[in-house]
Structure formats: structure tokens, C-alpha cells
Amino acid sequence: MPVNSFENYPMSWKPVLPRSSRPLYTALAELLQRDIASGALLPGTKLPPQRELADFLDINVSTVTRAFKICSDKGLLSSVTGSGTFVSYDVNTSTLIIPENPAAHHIELGSMMPETIPQADAITILLKMLAEEECKNLFQYSYQEEPRHKEAAAHLLNRLGLSVTDPRGLLFANGGQNATAAIFAGLFHSGDKLGVDPLVYPGIKGAAKLFGIHLVPIRQENGEMGRSALLAACKNDGIKGLYIMPDYQNPTNHIMTLSCRRMIAETAQERDLLLIEDGINSLFAANPLPPVASLAPEHCIFLLSLSKTVLPALRLAYLQTPLRWAAALEQALYHINLSQSSLLLEIASRLTLSGRLEHLLAERRRGAALRNRLADKILSGYTLLGAPECLSRWLLLPEGTSGQEFEAMSSERGLSVYGSHRFAVGKEIPVPAARIAVCAPETTEELEQGLHILKDLLDSLS
Amino acid sequence: MPVNSFENYPMSWKPVLPRSSRPLYTALAELLQRDIASGALLPGTKLPPQRELADFLDINVSTVTRAFKICSDKGLLSSVTGSGTFVSYDVNTSTLIIPENPAAHHIELGSMMPETIPQADAITILLKMLAEEECKNLFQYSYQEEPRHKEAAAHLLNRLGLSVTDPRGLLFANGGQNATAAIFAGLFHSGDKLGVDPLVYPGIKGAAKLFGIHLVPIRQENGEMGRSALLAACKNDGIKGLYIMPDYQNPTNHIMTLSCRRMIAETAQERDLLLIEDGINSLFAANPLPPVASLAPEHCIFLLSLSKTVLPALRLAYLQTPLRWAAALEQALYHINLSQSSLLLEIASRLTLSGRLEHLLAERRRGAALRNRLADKILSGYTLLGAPECLSRWLLLPEGTSGQEFEAMSSERGLSVYGSHRFAVGKEIPVPAARIAVCAPETTEELEQGLHILKDLLDSLS
DNA sequence: AAATTTGTCTATTTACATTTC
DNA sequence: GGAAATGTAAATAGACAAATT
Numbered sequence: 012m013p014v015n016s017f018e019n020y021p022m023s024w025k026p027v028l029p030r031s032s033r034p035l036y037t038a039l040a041e042l043l044q045r046d047i048a049s050g051a052l053l054p055g056t057k058l059p060p061q062r063e064l065a066d067f068l069d070i071n072v073s074t075v076t077r078a079f080k081i082c083s084d085k086g087l088l089s090s091v092t093g094s095g096t097f098v099s100y101d102v103n104t105s106t107l108i109i110p111e112n113p114a115a116h117h118i119e120l121g122s123m124m125p126e127t128i129p130q131a132d133a134i135t136i137l138l139k140m141l142a143e144e145e146c147k148n149l150f151q152y153s154y155q156e157e158p159r160h161k162e163a164a165a166h167l168l169n170r171l172g173l174s175v176t177d178p179r180g181l182l183f184a185n186g187g188q189n190a191t192a193a194i195f196a197g198l199f200h201s202g203d204k205l206g207v208d209p210l211v212y213p214g215i216k217g218a219a220k221l222f223g224i225h226l227v228p229i230r231q232e233n234g235e236m237g238r239s240a241l242l243a244a245c246k247n248d249g250i251k252g253l254y255i256m257p258d259y260q261n262p263t264n265h266i267m268t269l270s271c272r273r274m275i276a277e278t279a280q281e282r283d284l285l286l287i288e289d290g291i292n293s294l295f296a297a298n299p300l301p302p303v304a305s306l307a308p309e310h311c312i313f314l315l316s317l318s319k320t321v322l323p324a325l326r327l328a329y330l331q332t333p334l335r336w337a338a339a340l341e342q343a344l345y346h347i348n349l350s351q352s353s354l355l356l357e358i359a360s361r362l363t364l365s366g367r368l369e370h371l372l373a374e375r376r377r378g379a380a381l382r383n384r385l386a387d388k389i390l391s392g393y394t395l396l397g398a399p400e401c402l403s404r405w406l407l408l409p410e411g412t413s414g415q416e417f418e419a420m421s422s423e424r425g426l427s428v429y430g431s432h433r434f435a436v437g438k439e440i441p442v443p444a445a446r447i448a449v450c451a452p453e454t455t456e457e458l459e460q461g462l463h464i465l466k467d468l469l470d471s472l473s
Numbered sequence: 474m475p476v477n478s479f480e481n482y483p484m485s486w487k488p489v490l491p492r493s494s495r496p497l498y499t500a501l502a503e504l505l506q507r508d509i510a511s512g513a514l515l516p517g518t519k520l521p522p523q524r525e526l527a528d529f530l531d532i533n534v535s536t537v538t539r540a541f542k543i544c545s546d547k548g549l550l551s552s553v554t555g556s557g558t559f560v561s562y563d564v565n566t567s568t569l570i571i572p573e574n575p576a577a578h579h580i581e582l583g584s585m586m587p588e589t590i591p592q593a594d595a596i597t598i599l600l601k602m603l604a605e606e607e608c609k610n611l612f613q614y615s616y617q618e619e620p621r622h623k624e625a626a627a628h629l630l631n632r633l634g635l636s637v638t639d640p641r642g643l644l645f646a647n648g649g650q651n652a653t654a655a656i657f658a659g660l661f662h663s664g665d666k667l668g669v670d671p672l673v674y675p676g677i678k679g680a681a682k683l684f685g686i687h688l689v690p691i692r693q694e695n696g697e698m699g700r701s702a703l704l705a706a707c708k709n710d711g712i713k714g715l716y717i718m719p720d721y722q723n724p725t726n727h728i729m730t731l732s733c734r735r736m737i738a739e740t741a742q743e744r745d746l747l748l749i750e751d752g753i754n755s756l757f758a759a760n761p762l763p764p765v766a767s768l769a770p771e772h773c774i775f776l777l778s779l780s781k782t783v784l785p786a787l788r789l790a791y792l793q794t795p796l797r798w799a800a801a802l803e804q805a806l807y808h809i810n811l812s813q814s815s816l817l818l819e820i821a822s823r824l825t826l827s828g829r830l831e832h833l834l835a836e837r838r839r840g841a842a843l844r845n846r847l848a849d850k851i852l853s854g855y856t857l858l859g860a861p862e863c864l865s866r867w868l869l870l871p872e873g874t875s876g877q878e879f880e881a882m883s884s885e886r887g888l889s890v891y892g893s894h895r896f897a898v899g900k901e902i903p904v905p906a907a908r909i910a911v912c913a914p915e916t917t918e919e920l921e922q923g924l925h926i927l928k929d930l931l932d933s934l935s
Numbered sequence: 936a937a938a939t940t941t942g943t944c945t946a947t948t949t950a951c952a953t954t955t956c
Numbered sequence: 957g958g959a960a961a962t963g964t965a966a967a968t969a970g971a972c973a974a975a976t977t
Contacts, residue, residue, distance in 0.1 A: 092963040093954025188811035322612040349650040554942040555975025
């Protein structure tokens with residue numbers, strides 16, 4: 012029996028365990044899950060200490076721990092030894108980032124789509140391929156890895172400042188998300204911890220949840236990961252690695268400084284971290300800083316997706332991994348995908364090796380610059396982070412309006428944008444901000460229209 | 474201290490725990506893993522009972538259980554309450570089924586490739602697409618699911634005897650392996666059990682291992698799953714579902730009888746099982762039997778991959794799922810793939826809706842029939858299971874030669890085939906047999922050459 | 936058919952590490 | 957800076973269930 016009566020001590024959660032034959036820990040976990048889903052427990056709520064709950068329910072602490080662990084693994088809770096257990100901030104936020112139904116006639120400024128236009132080169136190449144005699148294997152399996160494809164991959168990676176030393180470290184995935192999923196499946200275990208920026212691409216949050224990986228936000232100094240916070244995460248949370256996007260971080264568009272890149276590379280070597288460097292935007296940079304993978308090549312897997320910078324339909328990402336992880340990663344990719352499409356691989360390789368990819372990139376940069384000039388002009392006076400070559404901008408909101416509220420208000424006005432809550436990790440309340448995908452609308456007219464709606468909305472808030 | 478001295482009682486495994494600060498259970502698990510990898514513990518070996526080991530090591534039984542569980546999850550062990558723990562039969566067999574390096578000049582009769590030729594229709598369609606005005610979205614993201622693609626999927630599923638009642642139950646994956654991975658990631662948890670035939674497609678074994686799912690072989694009656702064995706697996710192993718391939722099962726090519734289909738459908742409904750029906754070969758059947766999914770539509774996810782029957786490079790599989798699993802499955806697919814390639818989706822839909830797919834199928838059937846006639850003729854006198862429309866045949870070997878040995882002997886003679894050990898699940902020694910992929914060689918001449926080598930080898934064995 | 940063997944699961948004990956105050 | 961609060965992980969005890977003999 013519980014020793015004390017708790018009626019005088021307010022507890023944030025007083026579950027009533029059903030008298031059932033079910034195991035205590037599953038019953039408790041389900042209660043917790045239900046109460047979070049129903050809204051009875053709001054994001055940020057501090058749960059009672061495990062010992063107090065155990066006492067209240069007259070069960071053992073470890074039984075509570077076990078129930079909490081189940082919910083933690085699902086991303087519902089985040090706990091810190093010494094401070095307590097909290098309901099995660101982003102539990103009820105979808106990580107599916109898909110454009111609104113076009114029938115709704117929303118102006119799409121949410122989803123990270125590149126401009127639709129620049130694809131003439133791809134079509135030319137495809138036509139040429141189909142006219143060739145040897146095209147008979149274009150629709151066959153792509154098992155026999157033609158060295159040409161690895162050459163193309165190496166070429167692009169070199170262009171970004173990586174040195175490809177061994178082709179066995181080069182692998183293919185069906186896009187960046189697919190590459191991340193394979194890394195999680197093949198190199199991580201459920202329950203492993205991965206350090207990330209406090210605001211990250213929602214796809215990572217979703218993939219981490221799917222594979223039971225805990226994201227640990229690393230506190231920032233000057234807008235990027237801080238050394239002391241990173242060391243603390245290694246020591247206290249036992250993070251296995253880091254996910255980083257040094258070039259044009261999604262969603263803030265921050266370009267990581269060289270000193271921070273060096274710091275991360277050194278820390279990874281000291282603490283034997285597994286770095287996942289997402290170079291999805293790196294091809295946009297005219298003069299990119301050295302990737303972290305070049306500073307810590309034995310500790311970093313570099314992802315180069317062609318979806319955002321080249322063509323989404325290629326569904327292709329190149330991976331470069333240190334050899335010690337190559338076998339496990341190759342297996343995971345094989346068991347998730349079996350193979351790549353020979354047709355798409357071939358288009359990508361020809362685009363790269365023919366040099367037409369550079370023209371396409373230049374076109375993308377031109378298009379983005381035009382759109383970003385529009386955004387800067389129309390929203391002048393507001394803080395719009397990001398460079399002219401970015402697919403999206405990060406709009407800081409006037410105090411008093413959360414990202415979530417702003418997203419809702421925009422939606423009422425026929426505009427899709429994504430509030431900062433969608434990118435937030437852990438229990439912290441995110442800064443009020445929203446991501447504006449300037450390249451997503453089909454036409455610049457539509458973009459202009461959307462930006463004016465945004466401006467009016469912002470004006471009305473301040 | 475241990476009560477007895479064990480020196481007089483032979484134990485199959487006498488590990489020596491290192492004096493380390495590491496947790497006991499991890500240390501023990503690693504020892505076990507090393508001894509299996511090194512060959513000190515051979516497949517099939519029965520390990521000492523957990524209590525005996527615990528006593529010997531002077532630790533608790535549960536600590537041994539925990540160590541064993543780690544290895545079990547990796548597929549190294551299989552244990553049965555009451556009988557003991559055994560080293561799995563297939564631990565050291567790769568589940569990567571990839572053709573030999575072509576430089577080795579092997580004749581490829583191992584990998585399940587369809588014939589290379591029939592793709593003229595696809596090229597015609599692709600050329601037409603590229604000539605159209607509206608082709609501007611072909612290289613863009615495919616988020617806006619054009620209803621046309623779901624129409625095409627529904628058309629093919631209907632053709633196989635399924636009734637598509639709700640388009641929300643229709644989903645897309647990057648091929649059959651990718652669909653399976655998404656089902657495992659989204660609907661299963663690590664440690665869940667899945668019933669399968671005693672011999673299965675190695676891709677399933679690999680994916681199951683990747684996601685920590687235990688495969689439970691269901692004993693057969695008359696060459697297919699038996700009711701009593703299935704019930705036993707439900708009751709004793711607590712299997713969550715079944716993976717089945719009723720049409721031309723890989724590798725045995727067995728076509729499941731209608732009564733067995735009914736039995737599985739009924740059992741799934743009684744025991745609330747999650748059925749995964751792989752229809753990868755179903756389009757080959759001229760008059761297919763009703764799929765299990767049509768008999769138990771609320772309990773069955775049907776997979777229709779286009780890789781083997783249509784074109785491998787399309788990397789496309791259609792999934793039909795009961796609505797209760799649709800959301801979780803869609804999320805898993807999203808977080809693993811983000812999206813499909815619009816280009817490939819479009820080719821597939823046009824092939825289907827234009828009716829050209831039927832021509833292509835007919836061509837595949839013709840080609841397969843020709844190759845299978847060759848095989849039947851050259852290997853007459855030997856048991857070669859499978860129908861004329863199959864991509865591969867299942868060769869029963871003379872007694873005394875295991876599949877593994879036969880695979881090695883073939884390889885010495887410049888021939889790739891896959892022995893039955895690659896398909897075996899659990900601790901049973903597989904029947905001596907090998908899979909002969911008659912459609913894999915580029916030319917029929919090469920096939921003929923390969924078959925003659927096989928015949929000579931077989932003759933020399935009997 | 937009953938007793939025994941054997942694996943599995945839940946809940947607990949205990950030690951420990953970090954944060955907070 | 958030390959004590960208290962708080963979460964975590966390992967090892968254990970004991971009940972249970974299936975298979976064997």
C-alpha cells in the first residue's frame with residue numbers, strides 16, 4: 012500500500028491503472044499514450060518523478076521506467092536525469108510534409124520543391140539514350156554496378172571538396188530520405204541517440220521515430236552547434252553520432268562556419284562519433300566551404316541527394332562512407348531497395364559526366380536568385396534569413412505569434428507555409444518563425460501574390 | 474559459486490567470461506557471436522540449457538536469456554521452450570543475392586532476372602511522353618498523386634482477382650523489397666514473429682534480420698502450409714502474421730491450392746493475423762487462382778511488384794492494404810522513400826492503361842516457355858519443379874549432395890546457381906535442391922550451355 | 936498422463952550518474 | 957560544493973508455458 016496520501020500534493024498526472032490481467036508496464040504505457048494523444052497531457056508538461064508515480068500506484072520504480080521507455084521510444088517523452096520527464100513538444104505534429112491538395116487552391120510556400128522548369132537537358136539526354144543501340148539494358152536490373160556511375164558520383168563529390176579514395180565507400184540510394192533510412196536501419200539500433208540541431212528537417216524526425224532513434228538537440232552558440240553542448244551530449248546522453256547539414260541548414264539556411272566544421276570534425280574523432288553530413292544543398296554553393304566529411308573522413312558519411320539541386324524524379328542520392336561502415340550500409344540499402352533504376356542512374360551519370368549538370372545548376376541558381384530578390388523586396392523590413400541561392404527562407408516572426416499560429420493564419424488566407432514547431436526537437440518551445448519555400452510556386456506571379464499576402468499578415472501583427 | 478563441477482558433464486559450449494567492466498549479458502552475447510562466426514559453434518549445434526550455463530558461469534538465468542536474446546534478434550539462434558536453443562542453420566549464408574561479377578565469365582543461373590529483351594513498348598511510350606507538351610512535371614516530385622496512377626494500380630489488381638474498394642488503401646513503393654521493408658518498419662516491432670514457408674526468398678530473410686523480425690517456418694503438408702502447424706505457430710510462437718507467395722512460390726515454384734488459400738484466409742480472420750501476400754509472380758498466371766487477399770481482405774496486404782513480370786527498372790510495386798493499416802504504412806513509405814519517381818510512375822501507368830502491358834507479359838511468357846522447354850529437355854530424368862511460365866526452376870538433387878555442395882561444384886564449373894541453404898529458415902537442414910534461373914542468361918545459347926554443364930554434373934553425382 | 940526440462944516474461948532490487956538547489 | 961532529487965541500467969527472483977520423456 013502507498014505510505015502517503017497524495018491528495019494534498021498535486022501531481023501533474025494521476026493515472027488509474029485498470030484492474031486487468033495485462034502487464035503493469037504496458038497498461039501504464041498505454042494510459043500515458045492515450046492521455047497524450049487526447050490532449051489531457053499537453054506538450055511540455057512535466058510528469059511526476061518516476062518514484063512518486065511508483066509510490067502512488069504502489070508499484071516498483073523500474074516498472075514505471077519501463078513504461079516511460081516505451082513512450083520515449085515513440086518520441087512522446089523526453090527525460091533528463093536529474094530534471095525529470097517531459098511530454099515532447101512536437102508529439103502531435105505531422106512529419107509528413109506534403110503539398111496541400113491542389114484543389115484547395117492554396118499558394119504553396121511550404122514544401123521544399125525546386126523550380127519545375129530546368130529539365131530540357133535531361134530530356135535531351137534521355138532521348139539520346141533511347142536512340143542508342145546499347146539501350147537494351149536500360150530497363151533491366153542495375154546489379155552490375157557500371158563503374159561509370161561511381162565515376163559520376165566521385166566527380167560530384169570531388170566538386171564539393173571531398174576526396175574519393177576508394178570506390179567501395181561509394182553507394183547509391185533512392186534519394187536522401189532513403190539514404191538516411193538505410194543508415195538508421197543498418198548502423199543504428201532502436202534506442203540509440205543522435206545529436207541534431209534544435210530545428211531540423213522534419214524528414215529526419217519522422218525517420219528517427221520510425222526506427223526508434225532518439226534525437227537529442229544540441230544547444231547552439233552563435234546559431235550553430237556549440238562545443239560544450241556537444242561534449243555534454245556525448246557525456247550525458249551518450250549520443251552515437253550527429254546529423255548535420257552544414258550548407259544552408261534546413262530550415263534556418265545557416266551556413267556553418269569553418270571553425271564549427273573543424274570543431275565537429277575534431278569532436279567526432281575524439282569521441283568516435285558517427286557523423287551524417289547531409290549535403291543536399293551543397294551543390295547550390297558557388298564556393299562551398301570544406302565539408303565536415305573532408306575534415307573527418309573516417310567518421311563521416313556524406314549524403315549527396317540530387318533531388319533538390321538537380322531533378323527530383325531521379326530519386327537518387329550518392330553516399331560516401333568510411334569503409335568500416337560500408338558493408339553494413341550496403342546490406343541495409345540492398346534489403347530496403349534491392350537496387351536502383353538503371354534508367355535513372357544512367358540519366359544522372361550522363362548529366363554529370365557530360366557537364367550538362369552545371370548548366371542545370373546555374374539555371375537553378377538564376378531562378379532562385381530572381382525569386383529571392385522578390386521575397387527580399389516585398390518582405391523588406393522583416394527578418395528573412397537565407398542566401399539568394401536558397402530554395403526557402405526562414406522568416407522570424409514578431410514576438411507574440413508562434414510559428415504554429417502563423418501557419419494557421421496563413422492557411423486561412425490561402426497560403427501554405429510551415430511553422431517552426433514542425434522543425435522543433437525535444438521539449439523546448441521553438442523560436443517563432445516560419446519557413447517560406449520561395450521556389451515551390453509554379454510561377455513567379457503566384458509567388459509574388461503569396462508574398463503580398465504574407466506581408467499584409469505580418470503588417471497586421473505588428 | 475557453482476554447486477557442481479561440470480568437468481564430467483560435457484557441455485556443447487563452455488564460454489569463459491572475460492574479467493571486464495562490461496555488462497555480463499553483452500560480454501556473453503559477444504562471446505557467443507564470435508564463436509558462431511569463427512565456426513567454433515557450428516550451425517545446428519544445441520547450446521547448453523540456460524540454467525546450466527547460468528550455473529556454470531555463476532550468474533542468473535535471466536542474464537543468459539538476455540544474452541541469447543541479442544543473438545536471437547540477429548538471427549544467430551533459434552530457441553524453442555522445452556527443447557532448447559540451437560545455432561541457426563543459415564547464419565553464415567549471405568542474403569545478398571547479386572549476380573557474379575561478369576568479369577568472372579560465369580553463366581548466370583542464380584539471380585532472378587527476367588529476360589532483357591521485351592521493352593520496345595516501354596521505349597515507345599517514353600518517347601511519346603517526352604514529345605508531349607505537358608511533360609514539364611516528369612522530373613518534378615510526385616506528391617500530387619495523380620488519380621491516374623491509382624487507376625492503373627487498381628486495373629492490374631482487379632485483373633488478378635482483387636476488388637479495389639477504396640483508393641486510400643492503394644499505395645506505391647519502390648519495388649517489392651522496398652514494400653516489404655516498409656511493412657516491417659511501419660507495422661512490426663523488433664522481436665515480432667512472422668510465419669513463413671520453410672524455404673523463402675532470401676530478400677525476406679535479409680529484411681527480417683534488418684528489422685529484428687523473427688521468421689518462424691510453418692511446417693508443410695503436401696508442399697504447402699498446414700493448418701495444424703499454422704495454429705501451433707499462432708499459439709506457441711505468437712506470430713503476428715504470415716508472409717506468403719501463393720503463385721509460383723520462390724524458390725519452389727509451388728502454386729498454392731485453393732483449399733490452402735481458404736485455410737490461410739480463415740485462420741487469419743480467426744486469429745487476427747496480418748497477412749503479407751506477395752503477388753510478384755501472379756501476373757505470369759494465365760488463369761490465376763483467387764489471391765488470399767480476396768478471401769480475407771481485412772487481414773491481407775497484397776504486394777504487386779512490377780520488377781519481375783514487367784520491367785525491373787520501373788522500381789515500382791503497388792500495395793493494397795486494409796484501411797486500418799493504411800496510415801501507418803503510408804507514413805513508413807514516406808519516411809523511407811519520400812516519394813516515387815514521376816517519370817517511372819508515368820511509364821508504368823501508361824503501359825498498363827494503354828494495354829501494352831499485356832503484350833509485354835505475353836512476350837515474357839513466350840520467352841520463358843521457350844527457355845523452360847530447353848531446361849526440361851536437357852535435364853530430362855531429373856526432377857525440375859515449376860511451370861513453363863516460371864523465371865526459375867527448382868531442381869531436386871540426388872541424395873547425398875547438399876544444396877550448398879552443389880552450388881560450390883557448379884561454381885567450379887563456371888555456373889552460378891543458388892543452393893537450398895540460401896532459402897532455408899530456422900534450424901532444419903534444408904532438402905537438397907537448387908534454384909535454376911532459366912531466364913537470367915542473356916541468350917538461350919548461354920542457357921543451353923549452362924544446362925549441359927548442369928546435366929553433366931548431375932550425371933556424375935548419381 | 937504426470938513430472939521434468941527448458942525458454943520467456945514481468946517485476947523487483949540495487950547500484951549508479953546527472954542535475955538541481 | 958554537497959545533499960537531495962531524479963532517471964537509467966544491470967542483474968535477479970519468481971511465476972509461467974511449452975515441449976519432452
